[in-house]
Structures are given as structure tokens and as C-alpha cells.
Amino acid sequence: MRTNKILILFAHPLYEKSHAHKALIKHMPKTENIKFHDLYELYPEFNINIKYEQELLQEYDIIIWQHPMYWYSCPPILKQWIDMVLEYNWAYGSKGDALRNKLIFQVITTGGKKENYNATGTDRYTIQDLLQPFNQTAQVCKMIYLPPYVVHGTHLMQEKDYQTSGKDYGIFLSELLNMEVPINQILKYDYLNDWCQNELKTYGN
Amino acid sequence: METNFLFESILYLGAAVLFVPIAKKVGLSSILGYLFAGIMIGPSVLGLIGQDGEDIMHFAEFGVVMMLFLIGLELDPYKFWKMRKFIAGMGSLQVIGTTILLFFGLQLFLGWNWQVALIIAMALALSSTAIVLQTLKEKGQSNSALGRSSFAVLLFQDIAVIPILAVIPLLVSEVSGGGDLELNGSLISELSGWLQTLVVVVVITSIYFSGRYVLVPLLRIVAKTRLQELFTASALLVVVGVSYLMQLVGLSPALGAFMAGVVLANSEFRHELESDIAPFKGLLLGLFFIGVGASINFNLIIENPLFILLFVLALTVLKFLVLFAVGLIYKKKVDQNLQFSIGLSQAGEFGFVILSFSMGLQIVPNDLANQVLAVVALSMLITPFLTLINEKYILPNVGVKEKAEDSADEIHEQNEVIIAGFGHFGSTIGRLLRANKIDVTVLDHDADRVELLRKMGFKVYYGDATRVELLKSAGAEEAKLFIAAIDNPAVNLKLIEVIRKNFPNVKILARARNRIDAYELIDHGVENFYRETLYTAIHMGVDALVQLGFRKYTATRQGQQFIRYDEETTKRLAKKRHDKMAYMVTVQEEVELQEELLKQDLHLQLGGNDHSWDSEYLKKDVNNRNFK
Numbered sequence: 001m002r003t004n005k006i007l008i009l010f011a012h013p014l015y016e017k018s019h020a021h022k023a024l025i026k027h028m029p030k031t032e033n034i035k036f037h038d039l040y041e042l043y044p045e046f047n048i049n050i051k052y053e054q055e056l057l058q059e060y061d062i063i064i065w066q067h068p069m070y071w072y073s074c075p076p077i078l079k080q081w082i083d084m085v086l087e088y089n090w091a092y093g094s095k096g097d098a099l100r101n102k103l104i105f106q107v108i109t110t111g112g113k114k115e116n117y118n119a120t121g122t123d124r125y126t127i128q129d130l131l132q133p134f135n136q137t138a139q140v141c142k143m144i145y146l147p148p149y150v151v152h153g154t155h156l157m158q159e160k161d162y163q164t165s166g167k168d169y170g171i172f173l174s175e176l177l178n179m180e181v182p183i184n185q186i187l188k189y190d191y192l193n194d195w196c197q198n199e200l201k202t203y204g205n
Numbered sequence: 206m207e208t209n210f211l212f213e214s215i216l217y218l219g220a221a222v223l224f225v226p227i228a229k230k231v232g233l234s235s236i237l238g239y240l241f242a243g244i245m246i247g248p249s250v251l252g253l254i255g256q257d258g259e260d261i262m263h264f265a266e267f268g269v270v271m272m273l274f275l276i277g278l279e280l281d282p283y284k285f286w287k288m289r290k291f292i293a294g295m296g297s298l299q300v301i302g303t304t305i306l307l308f309f310g311l312q313l314f315l316g317w318n319w320q321v322a323l324i325i326a327m328a329l330a331l332s333s334t335a336i337v338l339q340t341l342k343e344k345g346q347s348n349s350a351l352g353r354s355s356f357a358v359l360l361f362q363d364i365a366v367i368p369i370l371a372v373i374p375l376l377v378s379e380v381s382g383g384g385d386l387e388l389n390g391s392l393i394s395e396l397s398g399w400l401q402t403l404v405v406v407v408v409i410t411s412i413y414f415s416g417r418y419v420l421v422p423l424l425r426i427v428a429k430t431r432l433q434e435l436f437t438a439s440a441l442l443v444v445v446g447v448s449y450l451m452q453l454v455g456l457s458p459a460l461g462a463f464m465a466g467v468v469l470a471n472s473e474f475r476h477e478l479e480s481d482i483a484p485f486k487g488l489l490l491g492l493f494f495i496g497v498g499a500s501i502n503f504n505l506i507i508e509n510p511l512f513i514l515l516f517v518l519a520l521t522v523l524k525f526l527v528l529f530a531v532g533l534i535y536k537k538k539v540d541q542n543l544q545f546s547i548g549l550s551q552a553g554e555f556g557f558v559i560l561s562f563s564m565g566l567q568i569v570p571n572d573l574a575n576q577v578l579a580v581v582a583l584s585m586l587i588t589p590f591l592t593l594i595n596e597k598y599i600l601p602n603v604g605v606k607e608k609a610e611d612s613a614d615e616i617h618e619q620n621e622v623i624i625a626g627f628g629h630f631g632s633t634i635g636r637l638l639r640a641n642k643i644d645v646t647v648l649d650h651d652a653d654r655v656e657l658l659r660k661m662g663f664k665v666y667y668g669d670a671t672r673v674e675l676l677k678s679a680g681a682e683e684a685k686l687f688i689a690a691i692d693n694p695a696v697n698l699k700l701i702e703v704i705r706k707n708f709p710n711v712k713i714l715a716r717a718r719n720r721i722d723a724y725e726l727i728d729h730g731v732e733n734f735y736r737e738t739l740y741t742a743i744h745m746g747v748d749a750l751v752q753l754g755f756r757k758y759t760a761t762r763q764g765q766q767f768i769r770y771d772e773e774t775t776k777r778l779a780k781k782r783h784d785k786m787a788y789m790v791t792v793q794e795e796v797e798l799q800e801e802l803l804k805q806d807l808h809l810q811l812g813g814n815d816h817s818w819d820s821e822y823l824k825k826d827v828n829n830r831n832f833k
Contacts, residue, residue: 047762047765047766049769050817083817083818084817087816087817088823088826089826093826
């Protein structure tokens, strides 16, 4: 069985007050094959160490951008990270092959409900529409962009709901560690969670 | 005279240095070591010191005075008030109960006249503050429930000495019809009773007010001179002065010192005073115990061994029983009560005082008084043994021994962060922390600043932060973070050494003036150091770049990069520095370092391989390809 190495790039400017992300992080499997990389904690002055970040990326097979959804996008440090780390002729460009064929996806929390994210809902666009810039960035960097893992409706959750979603996330990650990722199968889904629900036996119980 | 003094010092110090470690080695308390040292050099064994043993003791009794001063310092008026029930209740029960029983016992069995019996009963009812507190301290039980009740009783006894000494002359007038006695040089003995009382009240009040409004400001002035020895001198002056004053009006110097201590307990100098007086107290107490040992008149004991030994035994048992009963009334657990009652079962140094006082008044015949003195000394000698027996053989059989409990009812007032040095640097840190609702403990040696900070509600300790005792009382053992922000780099470094050695668990954040300081800190294994010349200088450099036309964000990024680079080189060069010849003079060293740095900088291209947001770079590359 192969083992994947997973790098979680986490961006939350006020993590100490987050319930959803605390629960998600709490249930991450503790293994050396998952690296939790807390960007706001590492670079409070947005002075990202490009070289270090690039070396790190090369060590891992699966990259996760984990963050809350703010104004239909990511918190600013993640954009800073993208701007600085994904350099021309390293991540993209004629000589930029460093990230080729790595898997990348987002783990996102939104305060609003899932129903709001469609053409007739208050948010007017689907999550996938809104994430197009990230999708395209990954594309340019020759990475494989998978559908997002989304926790909706965090404003309406109680503590036990946070814990449930955290537990599910933990199961998903531990499955992901030890599998040949069925990329084509996953790409048929809107959300990674839906794939988990349908394809992972242990998930969602 | 000179040589004589030196020779005597050698005798006392030598005996102490020889016997105390032996006592400790075989697991006895240091008190026994001192007592044996005294017996050995005293007239009964080696005879190296003659009758002057008693003179020494009079001098060394001052150790007891200092001890009470220190106790007073530990007890601010609030805590003192909280203990009042125990002091009045347990203390009076013990003193009155023991005195009455002894009084009747002595009259009944020995047939002494009632005056003599009363005086000796009162003298023997008091326990030895010196032995008990020293023992408690050595066992770390000063703050336990046991320590507090012992202390309450002792304190009541110390207070009781005053009326006892006042009553004794009255007994004389009953015996010899008054006459020509002198109340130990007391100035007020000529006055009538109510006037004496008035004077006493006035003196006590004046100690309180002069402590608050004269002593503290005076200490502040002394503190400003920054002369450690001058402060020590003032501390001694306070104790000696108060004692003298008390003696003048015929009160116990120990009590006066205790009151002075209580008054000063709330001042910012409390810990400084404590650590200044403590060594003197220790030394004098040691001397005192040696004196006790030396004054045991073995000839008297040999002449009438049965009488003396039985007397000691009866006295100890009686005191023990009374104390045990008091303990029962106050619902102490058996194991605690045993420790309490055995601990206080001896006669004490106040017994010496009362007896010699009454000898002076010729109420108690000299022979008898000497015998009783021997009894007192012997009973002090056996307490440490009784305590030992109790701990080894009795306590294990009566239940769980009280662990040096950190009594729960005492509020833990230690903060997690200690800042040493509250000048411009440290105070900025302190303000930032406070603005985030983090309480800090501050150590500083600027008396003005300390006072101001106290008014602002900071917890401030005045004194030299490199002293282990001060650090300990500031809570360095429990603190999480220690911020060393003292102005003087040498002092700061010394402080860090002291902390790393004595409190290895606290994390240190250290201020460094410059690169050289930083190297020293790295050598000492400090990981978190902050150069005051780095960050501000970079800030200014960034602004210089901006003035020259750089965009602010670009200049800021250059500054950030430079800091990171400089921190790395500092760590690298700190190691390299040691490869160089050790005798290099500092100035030369600095020049070489600068040179090394500048050389390193030549290879530095900040952002040289960083093209974030740089479309020029992109364009160039794209065009190149297009031309191909």
C-alpha cells in the first residue's frame, strides 16, 4: 500500500476564536506524513520564507489549502503565499515543473448554508464557481485540482456538530493517507465530502 | 585584644563549621550541631571559652530579635489580623495552662514559695522561638497549617513576655517590701503605673507611624544611592534602633522588632530587607545556640543528676500534654498535633531572659536559678531528638504525615511573567502585556520607579534582581516566562546566568544591547534574544530607503529580509568567534566582526531570487523566448 504525504497549508487570522477549524484540526491524524503548516503563526508579518516553502512543497504529494471563506475568497496571507511562493520558472513557466502532478484541493468553511451557494441563492454562485481562481492557479502550476472539501453552515452549528464534522474530516484524511487516489472518480463530484459519503465505508457514521 | 577577638571568632566559627555539617550529615537538624559545638568548646568539655559563653549569648540573643523582625516582614498587617484568633486562643491557652500547672506542681512537689514558683513557672511555660522556627524552616513547613499554629503560639508567648517582665518586680515588693531595685535601666521605671502604660502605648504607636512615614522614605533615599552595603547598614540600623527603643521603655526588643517588621511588610523594601537581614540572623542564631550549648553547666547536673533530669522530663511531658490538649481543642489531626506539641515542648530563650532578670532582682536564689537554667538548656537540647524520634518511630504509626503542603487557603499570587528591569525597555514590554490583561511581576532597583509602579497596581519587588532569594520570593520557581530587560548588559548577563542555574524551568527572553551582547547570550545558551540596536536601526534604514524613493512596501520587505539574514549570521558568527584566538582585544574583535559582516553582506542579494509580483522579470523572460 502506498503512503501519501499530505501538506496542510492553514490560513486563519483569528484561529483562537474559530470553532469549526479547531474541531477539524483536533481530529487530524497525528502522523509524520501529515504536516500542519500554520501560515499566520509562522509569518505574522507576511514575510513568507519563499525558499523554505518551496522545499516543503516538493516533499509532499498532496497539498491542502485549509481556510475559512472570507468575501468569497481566501484570507490574505494565503494570497500572499500564492503570490510569493509559486514563482515563475519554478511553479509555472517553461522551466517551472516543481509541482507537476501533485494533488491539490481546498478545505473550506462557510458560515452560510449550502443552499445559499447557487444561482438562485443569496450568494448567487456555487462554491466551485467562486473557487475558479484557485482552480486555475493550480492548473497553471500543472497540479491536479480536486473539488473542495466544504463544511457549510458553521454559524448555525453547536459544539457537537463541530465535533462531528471534525471526526469526519479525520476519517477522510486517514483514508487519504493510504490510498491510490481515484482522481477520475473524485472529479465527478462537486464536493470531496460527497465523494467520501458515497465511496468511503467508514465515513459519516 | 585584637588577637583575642580573632581567636574567639576562630573558635566559634570553627566549631560551627566543624559540627553543623556533621549534624546534617547524620540527619540531625543544624540546631543540634550548634548546640554540640557549644558544649564542646564550653567550660564543661574543652573549656576553650569560659564564662564568656553567657556574654556571647546575650549578644547572640539579638539573632532572635532579628528573626522576629523577619517574621514580622513576612506577616503584613492583614495576614496578622487573620491570625488573631489563633494567637489569642491557642497562645493564651498554652501559656496560662502551662503556667498554672507548673505553678502548683512546683509548690506541691518542691515546696518553693509561691513567688519563686510563679516566676519559674512563667519562665518555663515559654517555648523556644529560635528552635521551633528554625526547625520548621529547615523542614519547609513554615507555611503549613502546622507552621502557622506553632507560630501563633510562639507569637503569643513573645507578647506575654512583656506582662511577665512587668509583673516580676511587683512580686519583689511583696517579698522584700519594695526598695532599691532598678528595672534593667528602663527610663520609665520611676514613673507611676498608668504613666508607664501610657508611655508604652505611645511608643508602640510611634513605631507604627514612624515606620510608615519616616523609615520608608528614609529607605528610599538610601536606596537611591545604589550602595548595597548602605542599605544593609540601614536595615541593621532599623532593627537595632527599634530594639534599643523598646529596651529603654522596658519592653521586649524582640516584640519591637516584630512590630517594625509588620509595619515594613507592606513597603516595597520588604524583600530587600529580608535578604539583607537573613544572613545576620542565621549567624547570630547559630552563635546563640552555641552559647546555649556552652552555658549548660554540667557540674550542676553532675551534682544533682536525678533532680535535673527528672525536672527536664517532667517539664517536657507537662508542656507536651498541655499543647496536645490545646491541639485537641482546635481539632488538629493526631499526626499534626504530635508534631505541634513535641515541637513546642521545650523551654526557651525567654526563660533565660526572665531568669536572669529575676536573679538581678534577687527573687530567685542563684543556685536554684542556675539549676533551672540548666534545665532550660537541656530541654532545648532534647527537642531536636524528640522531633527525630517522633518522625522516625511515632508518626509512621499514627497516619499520614502532612506533606509540606502548599496550604490551599493561601492565595497563590504569583504571576506567570517576571520582568527584571523596568526602564524604558522593560516598561514598554510591561505595558504591552498589561494592555493584554497579563499581570506581570516587576523587579527593579530604582526606588522612585518602584513606588510609582506600586501605585499603578503593579506587583513590584525592589532590589537586586541577581539575588537568588529575591528571585525566589518573586516567584521565579513557578513563573513561565522571565524577561531580562536590565539596562546594564553585564548585570543582565549575570542575571541570566543566575536564572539558568537556579530556575532551569523558566523560559528566558533576553534583551541584548548589540551584537556583542547577543554573542554572549548565545554562548550562555539563550535562544530568545532581542537586540535593541537591530530592529530600530532597520526601521530607520527602511525609512531612509523610502526617503530615497523606494516604495514603502518594497523597503519594508527589504528590511524584513535583512532582519532574517542578520539573525542567521549572528548565530553563525557566534560559533565562529570562538575559533579565533582567545586573547584578541575587544575593540579589535569588534573591527574584525564588522569586517566579517561586511564581507558576508557582499554575497547578499536580498530578493535576488525572489520575483514575486515582478512583471518586468516575466516580460524579459517571455521576450527572450519569443526571440528564440
